[in-house]
Amino acid sequence: MPKKQPTANKKARAAARQGGKFTRALASRENGKSRRIAVFGAGYIGLVAGACLAELGHIVVLRDVSSDRIEALSRGEVPFYEPGLAELLQGAKDRLKFTLDAGEALAGAELAYVCVDTPPGPAGDADLSRVWAVIDDVLRAPHLRAVVVKSTVPVGTGARIRQMLDAHGMAAVGYASNPEFTAEGRAVNDFMHPDRVVVGADDEDTFRLIAGLHERVDGPVVRMDVRSAELAKLTANALLMAKISFANEIATLCELTGADVQQVMRAVGMDHRLGVHYLGAGLGWGGSCFPKDSSALKQLAADTGHHLQLLSAVIEVNNLQPRRAIQRLAEEIGGFHGKRIALLGMAFKPGTDDMREAPSIVIASRLLAEGAEVHCWDPLARAAALDPWTSTTRHYTPLEALAGADAAIIVTEWPELRDMDWAQAAASMRAPVLFDGRNLLSPARMRELGFSYLAVGRP
Ligand code: UGA
Numbered sequence: 001m002p003k004k005q006p007t008a009n010k011k012a013r014a015a016a017r018q019g020g021k022f023t024r025a026l027a028s029r030e031n032g033k034s035r036r037i038a039v040f041g042a043g044y045i046g047l048v049a050g051a052c053l054a055e056l057g058h059i060v061v062l063r064d065v066s067s068d069r070i071e072a073l074s075r076g077e078v079p080f081y082e083p084g085l086a087e088l089l090q091g092a093k094d095r096l097k098f099t100l101d102a103g104e105a106l107a108g109a110e111l112a113y114v115c116v117d118t119p120p121g122p123a124g125d126a127d128l129s130r131v132w133a134v135i136d137d138v139l140r141a142p143h144l145r146a147v148v149v150k151s152t153v154p155v156g157t158g159a160r161i162r163q164m165l166d167a168h169g170m171a172a173v174g175y176a177s178n179p180e181f182t183a184e185g186r187a188v189n190d191f192m193h194p195d196r197v198v199v200g201a202d203d204e205d206t207f208r209l210i211a212g213l214h215e216r217v218d219g220p221v222v223r224m225d226v227r228s229a230e231l232a233k234l235t236a237n238a239l240l241m242a243k244i245s246f247a248n249e250i251a252t253l254c255e256l257t258g259a260d261v262q263q264v265m266r267a268v269g270m271d272h273r274l275g276v277h278y279l280g281a282g283l284g285w286g287g288s289c290f291p292k293d294s295s296a297l298k299q300l301a302a303d304t305g306h307h308l309q310l311l312s313a314v315i316e317v318n319n320l321q322p323r324r325a326i327q328r329l330a331e332e333i334g335g336f337h338g339k340r341i342a343l344l345g346m347a348f349k350p351g352t353d354d355m356r357e358a359p360s361i362v363i364a365s366r367l368l369a370e371g372a373e374v375h376c377w378d379p380l381a382r383a384a385a386l387d388p389w390t391s392t393t394r395h396y397t398p399l400e401a402l403a404g405a406d407a408a409i410i411v412t413e414w415p416e417l418r419d420m421d422w423a424q425a426a427a428s429m430r431a432p433v434l435f436d437g438r439n440l441l442s443p444a445r446m447r448e449l450g451f452s453y454l455a456v457g458r459p
Contacts, residue, residue, distance in 0.1 A: 034058055035213060038105035039113045040134040042069055042098065044080065044187065044288065044354075045150055045180050046115030051085060052191040053113075054092035056216050061097045063105035073098040081353045081380055084188040102137035111209070112138045113178075114149045119292060125303075126154055126296040135161055139168045146174035146206050152233055152293060153177075154300045158200065158226035174206030177226045179233035184287065185351030194219035200229020234300070237293045238311055243278040244285050245317035251281035251457025252324070261457030262439060281457045283359040283411060283437040284321035286348035291357040321456075322362040322437075325409065328454055329435045330370065333407050337371035340430065342405040344398050345412025345438075346378035353380035359437075360411045364388040377401040379414060403428045413438035426450050 035058045039050040042064035054060045064070050069079055076093075078086045089096065099105055106112060116130035131151055138147050147165065149158060162175045177200035182190035197214050199221060201207040211221040224232070251261040261281045269276030285291070294315050301308040330336055348358035355361070358381075365388040367374050374392040376383075377400070383389035395401040398417060402408055402425045410417055418440055426432040426449050434446060436455040446453040 033212060035111060035209075036109045037061070037111045037113055037213075038063060038102075038109040039115055040064075040102070040105070040137075041114070041116035041130070041151070042066075042073060042079075043115070043117055044082070044184060045117075045182075046113070047073075047079075047089075048082060048085060048182060048187040048191060049113065049115055049150060049180070050096065051088040051092060052188065053213065054095040055088050055192075056213070057095070058213065059095050060092075061099055061105040061109065063099050063102055065100065067100055070098045070100050082187055083185065083351065088188060102134075103140075106137065106141040106144070109141070109143075110145045111213075112141065112144055112147050114138075114147070114151055115180075116151055117288075118151050118153055118296075120295050123299065124295040125299040126152065126292070128153060128157065131157070135164060139164065139170070142168075142170050142173065144170075144173050146176055146209055148176045148178050148210060150178050150180050152179065152289070152296070153230060154296060155227050155230045155234075158230060162202075162226075174201065174203060174209065175226065176201040176206050176210050177229040178210055179229055181233070181236060184354055185349065192217060197221045198224065198229050198232055200224050200226040200232075202226055234293055234297045237290060238297055238314070240278045241285055241290050241294055241318070242310065242314045244280065245314040247279045247281045248284060248321055248456070249317055254457035254459075258459050259457075260459060264457075280439070282321070282413075282439060283325055283363070283456070284318040286357040286359050286361075288354060288356040322359045323366065325435060325437055325456070326363060326366045326370075329407060329409060329433075332435075332452060332454060333431070333433055335370065336367055339372050339406040340404055341367050341372045341374055342398075342401040342408035342429075343367070343374055343376045343392070344378075344401065344408060344410045344417055345414050346376055346381040346383060347412050350412055350414045353382050355381050355383060358412075361388065363409065363411055363437075364392055368392070375401045375405065378412065379416060381412075399425060399428065405429045406431050407433035407435065409435040410437050410440055413440045417441075422446065422451070423449050 037053055037058050037060050039046050039060055039062045042062045050060045050062045072079055114131055114134050116134055118126040118128055121127035158175055158177050165173050179198055197217060197219055199207050199210045202225060207223050214221055247265055250264060254261040265279040268274055269279050294311060298308055298311055343364055346355060346358060346360040348354055364374050368388050368391050375395060376392050377395045377398045398420055432450050433452045439455050439458060443453055443455060443458055
C-alpha cells in the first residue's frame with residue numbers, strides 16, 4: 001500500500017521537532033482536553049489505567065477478550081481486589097464502557113492503549129501474542145492519533161509496531177511507550193501520584209498528546225525515546241529486585257555473624273543515596289511482575305549475546321530464600337514428617353489477593369513434600385483449586401490455623417498478624433515455634449511469650 005501524503009499531524013510533528021511557535025500552540029491545545037481512549041486489557045494494568053484515565057475526565061472504552069470479565073464489569077463488579085478501584089469505577093461510570101468488541105472500542109477513539117499481559121513463555125522470554133493480537137485490531141483503525149503500549153515489553157517492540165503502522169499506511173499515527181510503574185495494592189494511588197510518568201515517543205506531537213492526558217496527575221512527565229522507555233521499566237524492576245536480594249544475602253551473613261539485618265538496613269537506608277525502600281529481608285519477592293520481568297530481561301540480554309551476571313545472581317538469591325527458611329525450620333523442629341504446620345499468609349504480599357508466583361507456593365509444596373500437614377490462613381488470597389493448595393486445609397482466622405500446630409511460618413506480613421493475640425496462639429499450639437519469614441514481630445516480645453522464634457537475618 002502506498003504511503004499517505006504528509007498530514008497535519010506529520011507537519012505538526014516536523015514543526016515540533018524544530019521547536020517553533022506551532023509547538024507551543026499545539027501544546028496548549030493538547031493540555032486538559034478530554035480524549036476518547038480505547039484500552040485493551042481489563043486486567044490489573046488496564047482496568048486501573050482505564051479507571052484512572054476516566055477519573056481524569058477522559059472517555060474510556062475498555063475491551064477484554066474474557067466475556068466473564070466484561071459481563072462482571074458491566075454489572076459493576078470488580079474482578080480482583082485493589083484498594084480504591086471499585087470507588088473509582090463507580091464514580092467515573094458515565095465515562096467508562098466495557099466491551100468484547102475491538103471495533104466498538106476503537107470507533108471514534110483517538111488513542112489505543114495496549115494493556116494486555118505479557119506472561120513468560122516456555123523459554124522465559126515475554127510472550128507477546130496478546131500484544132500482537134491487539135495490534136492486528138489497531139491496524140484497522142487509521143483514524144487513531146496514537147497507539148500507546150503500557151504492557152511490559154522487550155526493547156525493540158515499539159520499533160516493530162512503528163514499522164507495522166507505517167506498512168499499513170498509518171505513518172501519521174503516533175506511537176508511544178508509556179510503561180506502568182504502579183504496584184498492586186496501591187496502584188490507584190501510584191497512578192494518580194506517580195514518582196514519574198515515562199513517555200517514550202519519537203515525535204513531539206505524540207509526546208504532548210500523552211503528556212496532556214496526564215495533566216491532572218500529580219507527578220512529572222518525562223520524555224525519552226521509545227527504546228529507553230521500554231528498558232527503563234525493566235531496569236527499575238530489576239534494581240528493586242537487586243535491593244531485595246542484596247538485603248537477603250546480607251541477612252544470611254547476619255545469621256552467620258550475629259548481626260541484625262533490620263538494624264544494618266536501617267543504617268544503610270538512612271543514606272539518601274541508597275534509600276530505605278526495598279531493603280526488607282524476608283522470603284523474597286514474588287508476584288506477577290518481578291519473576292516474569294527478571295526472566296524477560298535476562299533472556300532479552302541473552303538474545304543479544306550478553307549475560308547479565310548481576311541479574312542472574314539476584315534471581316538465584318531469591319530462589320534460595322524460601323528453601324533456606326524451610327531448611328532452618330526443619331532443623332529447629334527435627335523434620336516435618338507427621339507435623340502440623342500453620343502457614344500464615346498466602347498472597348505474594350499484603351494488600352492484594354494475588355497469588356501469582358507467591359513464595360507461599362514453594363513453602364507449601366516443600367512442607368507437603370516433607371510429609372507435613374499444612375494449615376493455611378490468608379484474609380484475601382484466592383487459592384486456585386490446584387496443587388499445592390488442594391492438599392492443604394484453609395482456615396478463617398490465624399488462631400484457627402495455629403491451634404494444635406507444631407510450628408508456624410509467617411509468609412505474608414498481613415497487619416492482622418502483627419496485632420493478633422500471640423499469647424493465646426502460644427497456648428493453643430502443640431509447640432510454640434514460629435518462623436517469622438517477614439521480620440514482622442519483635443523477637444524479644446515473642447521470646448517473652450515463650451516462642452522459639454526464628455526470623456530472617458536476626459539473632
Ligand atoms: C512491582 C513494582 O514495585 C512496580 O513498580 C511495578 O510497576 C510492578 O512490579 C510491575 O512491574 O507491574 P508489585 O509486583 O505489585 O510491583 O509488588 P511490590 O510491592 O513491588 O512487591 C514485590 C515483591 O517484593 C513482593 O513479593 C514483596 O513481598 C517483595 N518485597 C518488597 C520484599 O521482599 N522486600 C521489600 O523490601 C519489598
